[in-house]
Amino acid sequence: MTAVDPGAMSSIAAGSSAPPCEVYDVALLDLDGVVYVGPDAVPGVPAALSAVRAAGMRLGFVTNNASRPPDEVAAHLTRLGVPAEATEVITSSQAAATVVAELLEPGAPVLAVGGPGVAAALTAAGLTVVARAEDSPAAVVQGYGSEVGWIQLAEAVVSVRGGARHVATNNDLTIPSPRGPLPGNGALVGLVTAVTGQPPLITGKPDPAMHAECVRRTRARRPLVVGDRLDTDIEGARRVGAASLLVFSGVTDPALLLTAAPQHRPDLIAADAAGLLRPHPAVCVDGASWRCGTWSVQAAEGEDLLVLEAGGADGRSDGLDGLRALCAAHWSRHPHDGTPVRVVATGSRAEDALGRWGLIPPSAAE
Known part of the structure; x- marks a missing residue:
């Protein structure tokens, strides 16, 4: 039998009695999977x-995503109906450039591999971009760039084998797209590492350097x-002591969330970024029972088994109260x-919820 440790619950159990937009001063919004997926806004x-x-x-x-400089990202957001200034955009290229500029002398030569955003950030940091x-x-x-190919990767391999420090803007294996996950920067970083045998310094999320750049x-x-990835957005927030809101508009689904390791557990959850506008109910615990709204x-x-039950309908709910209770439990x-x-579920509403969340009761698999 698994022991219950109420003191070890994630702060998801605490919720937020006021909308997060009234509690926090700045929302640090991931883009891919949070504001947009592919070319379109969520x-x-x-x-x-x-x-x-x-x-x-x-x-x-x-x-x-290090491929574009901040002004291009801001212009894209504005076209999607999210007015933004370049100064409001923080990219992993900027975080990497800040770290590299602190490691090297001003004007030092740096090989840029990736989209235009990588070279732009290095130049802005006072470094000399070489090819x-x-x-x-x-x-x-x-950093990520859709046009990165064998030639750039070969130059990176030769440079690292020659003594250059390998710095990766991020190590995300995939990027979201309307067609499903596609290869991300981490996949190509892994190629360079496999050939050189030298692990890179990674400065993007979840490395604290990225969120330190954001706060600065x-x-x-x-x-x-606010993010859709457990291993970058949520872990990155926890590593710098910031609160986090996980949204389900990107790569993470409820089934994956429930199996999250401690460093990947968010403080709040929502279907999308509109969750910034509404309160998040707390989870009440009483021995081996957890309740959130009308769900328990x-x-x-x-045995190590949880039983989900839905109470009466609650028109104020965002449909995730049962998931909050499951996470806390x-x-x-x-x-x-x-x-x-x-x-397992008790009642049709709870069964429907488990189906939506990708949690198949043991009886359904028999």
């Missing part, structure tokens, strides 16, 4: 972010990180590791 998010700003919360647009290993770069900064540029005093979770006697019973959850 439905409803532009209007939601306009309301967030009207409520007094400032926005910072944070991306591990060949024969230019004796002191470092290689590698936005002057945030109480930031809230019971720990089965003598499962994580309190497994405070130190990410363990697969075993859950």
Whole structure:
């Protein structure tokens, strides 16, 4: 039988009695999977972010995608109905450039691998961008670029083998797209590492350098990180002591969230960034019972099994109260590791919810 440790619950159990836009001063919004997916905005998010700003919360647009400079990202956001200035955009290229500039002398040569955003950030940081290993770069900064191919990767390999420091803007294996996950920067960083045998210095999320760059540029005093990835957005927030809101408009789904390791557990959850505008109900715990709104979770006697039950309909709910209760229950019973959850439903509403969340009851698999 798994012991219950109420003191080990994630702060998801605490919720937020006021909308996050009234509690935090800056929302540090990931882009891919949060504001847009592919070329299009997540439905409803532009209007939601306009309301967030009207409520007094400032926005910072944070991306591990290093391919574009901030002015291009801002222009793209503006076209999608999310007005943005270049100064509000923070990219992993900028974080990498800041770190490299602190490691090297001013004007030092650096090989840029990736989209235009990589070279632009290095130049802005006072470094000299070069394109060949024969230019004796002191470092290689590698970021995502859709046009990156064998030639750039070969120059990176030769440079690193020649003594250059390998710095990666991020290590995301995939990027979201309307066609599903596609290869991200981490996939190509892995190629260079496999050939050189030299692990890179990674400066994007979840490395603290990325969110330190965000806080510095936005002057945030109480930031809230909003993201769709557990291993970058949520872990990055936890590593710098910031609160986090996980949204389900990108790569993470409820089933994956429930199995999250402690460093990947968010403080708040929402279907999308509109969750900044509404309160997040707390989870009440009473022994082996957890309740959130009209939903409840019971720990089965003598085994590691949770029972989900839905009460009466609540028109104020965002449909995630049962998931909040499940997270609080499962994580309190497994405070130190990410363990697969075993859950069954009582009643048709709870069964439907488990189906939506990708949690198949054991009886359904028989």
